[in-house]
Amino acid sequence: MMPLVKCSPLLLFVVSLLIVSCLSTDGCNDTTEVCSQETVIFFNNSTNITNFAYGLAANMAAAVLYGSTFVPVKRIEMGDGMFYHFVSCASIWVVALFGDLLLQTPKFHPLAMLGGVIWATGSVAVVTIVKAIGLGLGILIWGSASLLMGWASSRFGWFGIDAQDVSRPVLNYCGAGLCLLSGLVFFFVRSDVKLHPESETIPLLIDRRSISGSFAQRSSAYWIDTIGPKMRRIIGCMLAVMTGLLYGCSFAPILYIKNHSTCPDSIFYGASVYDLDYVYGQTSGVFFASAVYFVIYCAVMKNKPRVYPRAILPGFLSGLMWTVGTYCWFLANSYLSAVVTYPIVTAGYGLVAALWGSLVFREIKGLVNGIIFFFASCVVLAGSMLTAVSKL
Incomplete structure (x- = not known):
């Protein structure tokens, strides 16, 4: 997988060059059949070029942060992940609270919390996924699925969002098809995920009467750790x-609010169209949902939750990285279009996670396995780029 590391700066350069070439006015004819008038105006002044550079830099920063979110806890035992989930979501909300105070955001829209609830619901299974199939493969698979859902909802106007037309429909559908193909190819990649030693799997809160017996070891084991590798990979x-x-659905409520901000009959009339103003609302939903899930978890466990103290600080670091990455992504949306940033950041953080998983944690082993993994990574990158370029 070393070629992927060497080619990553080149890939970023090619991505930037590809988008710039598609936005440039050199390829426009007199009838403006290929490039829109807005694109011509975009590059007629240096300010817009600077904004494009800022947007691209923010987008790449978001991809790196998202792809590295779970690195701090990769080598730490987290059990069933519910305690880590609560800690990281609390960190997300605290960081966003400070950001909200600094930005002095406008009116709070409770609907934005729905996106956070959806995101928190999906992230409950993250620990299980990382344990089952590894960091790199897990993020690449859910990144491909997220990209397809985000593309379909914006392309066809799902969830009350205005359908977005594209200037190059053929490229758009080809890009979506490649993302789907990459997701299917990833299923054939076998990851080597090492389980933690049994001494590291005993949680802090456990019945002391069972520590001296074999029951302690059985009760501390998470169910995904007890099944065979083949079934574990399928479930993951x-x-x-x-x-x-x-x-892929978690940002639909924010898009819904923005789309209806210009409708006089809507309750969201006059709402902000600046994406950063909705970060706090979404993270509030994240923390609320995680708190509810953790309370339910404690009740199911009869007030004996599995608490792993070593996951506290890494969990806060993961939440910090995710929140800063979200701010970077939403900042990029203010400079570029969301339909451009979404495919790039989704494929970008998948490739970053792939580098962590394959090169640092050695989850992908074997020449054939590495070739399949690298091929699928290139396919999802190409698909995301085609999806982004088709909308320019």
């Missing part, structure tokens, strides 16, 4: 697809 892939579909 299925959960990754479900998580990706939920992630």
Whole structure:
């Protein structure tokens, strides 16, 4: 997988060059059949070029942060993941609270919380996915599913969002098809995920009467750790697809508010169209949902939740990275179109996670397995780029 590392700066350069060439006015004819008038105006002044550079830089920063979110906890035992989920979501809300105070955001829209609830629901299974199929493969699969859901909802106007037309429908559908193909190819990749030693799997809160017996070891084991590798991979892939579909829907409420901000008959009339103003609302939904899920979890566990103290600080770091990445992504949306940033950041953080998983944690082993993994990564990158370019 070393060629992927060497080619990553080149890939970023090619992506930038590809978008710039599609936006440039050199390829426009007199009838403006290929390039719109807005695109011509876009590059007629240096300010817009600077904004494009800022947007692209923010987009790449978001991809790196998203792809590295779970790195701090990769080598730490998290059990069933519910405690880690609550800690990371609390960190997300705290960081967004400080951001909200600094930005002095306008009116709070409760509907934006729905997106956070959807995201938190999908992230409940993240620990199980990482344990089952690894960091790189898991994020790539749910990234492909998220990209397809985000593309379909915006392209066909699902969930009350205005359908978006594209200037190059053929490229758009080809890009979506490649993303679907990459998701199917990832199912054939076998990941080598090492389980933690049994000494690391005993949680903090556990019945002391069972520590001296064999019951302690059995009770501390998470169910995904007790099944065979083949079934674990199938379950991990299925959960990754479900998580990706939920992630792809999580930003629909914000888009709905923005789309109806110009409708006099809508309750969202006059709402802000600046994406950063909705980060706090969404993260509030994230924290609310995680708190509810953790309370339910404690009740199911009869007030004996599995608490792993070593996951506290890494969990806060993961939440910090995710929130800063979200701010970077929403900032990029203010400079570029969301239909451009979404495919790039989704494919970008998948490739970043793939680098972590394959090169640092050695989850992908074997020449044939590595070739399949690299091929699928290139396919999802090409599909996301075609999807983005088709909308310019």
